[in-house]
Amino acid sequence: MTTLRILTLNCWGIPIPVVCKNRCDRIEAIGDEISKRDYHLVILEEVWLSSDYKILCEKICPVLPHAHYFYSGMLGTGCCVFSKFPIGETMYFHFSLNGFAHKVWHADWYAGKGVGLCKMVIDGLHINLYSSHIHAEYNRANDEYLSHRIAQCFEMSQFIKQTSGTCDLVILAGDLNMLPSDLGYRVILTNGNLQDCWTDKEKTTSDEAGNTCELPDNSYTSAEDTKVNPLGKRIDYILYRANQGVKVFIKEASVTMGCIPGKHFHYSDHEALEAVLRIEKSSDVVSPLEDDDHLESERNQHLLEAIEFIDIGMEQSKFNGMFFQFGFLLLFILLFLLSQTEAGGDPMIFYILLFVKLGLTLVLAFCFWTGVMVTRTDANNFLGIKLNIANVLKNSKVKIQ
């Protein structure tokens, strides 16, 4: 019998002080607090700076000596893992789609989003620990990233399914940026054959809702957030699958961390989620999720729905492509006309004109890059994912209505 205490926290480590307050104090406090608690596995997201990761290592590694950061993409992945047990082989799967390059202020596109895998052996149990952080939802009422987010959920579930056949236990922890009622969450659960620690828990020391983000008592929750989600929302998860011959009991799952002692602010804009798993090996146990026709039928329904969003995403990519190509043409004409404009000897107007032309030419280049490269890549990647979903459906043993 093995007991695993697991924690996951989105650390909100964006290195822009105006956007992300008290980062340095909070990272120090997160490290201090985790090092005082008795976890076996800690999975963190939004650790964007190497220097922050270094601070966390210094604080946490004396108690959890094995650490891994998933380096990838221009801004990194933000995802890292701390473990009491040696980390085995590791790997990282990049999501094909990750938002829009032209939404620079949302920055997700520039991060190397994906799903990381750390294999480990704990008490003879082969464990596949997955860490991920799905693209953010910026506007629930008009979620222009929904197709991208659903594509990520499918790719994550497919990666987990294809890489977890030989392990005993699968754990996926992280900020999935999806509510339990959302399609993406249902795709991850049903196509990845995963269960939710929160719903399967025997007890909790926190609120029964399990909300981890935009909680009304969190110091970083704005009045506007509270208006939309008065009680916050559940978007951070610890999911699991017990494979053949393994039984898992979720002894406890709780929302934790809260306010930093002695400070007027919280550890992060998210709360952490912790779970205590008791794992037993027993040769007569069949995974409850395998060969379940009802579950497969449910998955098929979710995947059919997902295809609709993939189609929308594909059309959106093509539309964006045309939009930026048109923008390119328009700017080209505008620049041509501007080039004929004389400053009339006024050096002030001369320099203003100069910088306007330089700026417009850079926007022109951006339009070309986005209109020709990025949106075309997105459309192709959507098509690839659509075919992968279609192949899951085609191979279902359950008839699709």
Added chain:
Amino acid sequence: MTTLRILTLNCWGIPIPVVCKNRCDRIEAIGDEISKRDYHLVILEEVWLSSDYKILCEKICPVLPHAHYFYSGMLGTGCCVFSKFPIGETMYFHFSLNGFAHKVWHADWYAGKGVGLCKMVIDGLHINLYSSHIHAEYNRANDEYLSHRIAQCFEMSQFIKQTSGTCDLVILAGDLNMLPSDLGYRVILTNGNLQDCWTDKEKTTSDEAGNTCELPDNSYTSAEDTKVNPLGKRIDYILYRANQGVKVFIKEASVTMGCIPGKHFHYSDHEALEAVLRIEKSSDVVSPLEDDDHLESERNQHLLEAIEFIDIGMEQSKFNGMFFQFGFLLLFILLFLLSQTEAGGDPMIFYILLFVKLGLTLVLAFCFWTGVMVTRTDANNFLGIKLNIANVLKNSKVKIQ
């Protein structure tokens, strides 16, 4: 007992007539020829155009009714699979590194290179078929892409290793752009636990060298190619692994296709490779590649060597980053000086100056994009891969000298 006849061919389907001759005729001929032969699985690379894939489907699908194209990246992957048996679930892993964005004329960066997986069940055997096309080697004497190519080989081997635990047979077919003596090939074989059909064959109907590219009698081989490789080179492979309880005999492996009948040119600048595998299920067979300390020690040596190239790649990315940032600064100053230049009333000079300034500003934007985004992403991805390699080595049961 199951017999599988497999063919792989790089179709050389680049849609630029000056670079790639007789494409339309060759694609038609490839489709016709394959449809006349009795293969079970056909894996093609460099099918860049959807219209070419459609032609191949029309010709091949009457005999191999199941087809899958791996859509990904701006230019696609070029990789597709035709099968006599239904194709099960599919998935695509994008390589983190794929050459240089600034080498536009080599174009690899703009293709969605990676490794595709098609799962299938043939006579009760669970088969994982992988299709890939590694980044080209443009100049063997001074291979600036070597680090990228080795990174791809490692990622491919890791993806295959992590996704193939539950199948009976692994097949990897494609143009690996690596000689059998190259480090990348050895990394794929030893870290992916794969064997080479060519070296394990019982017989061949072709030359014993197994060369598939730059063959002296190929109509597209240049005199210069022949000077470097008088007998051509072996870079197309069918690799395999028989997992626990499965025995594979390579009854035959041959280089095939040659010249198109009635034409003066070959099917492609590569020859095809075909192999006949006889597969037996036998519960007492242990995979010859599992738990082999000698093989693991050999793998470790290759991975240590690979880390050296990953380090070189990381440094190269950082250097390129500085180069393009410096270029950005220089161009900014040049543009500023040019903006002070007057055309002197001559409309000809005015328009020349205008286009020079426009062109330089676009190069400026490219320098910014490459210097800040692309090279930084590359350096991060190299670091991620380095840690993944280090974790394989750290978890080796064989002591590393």
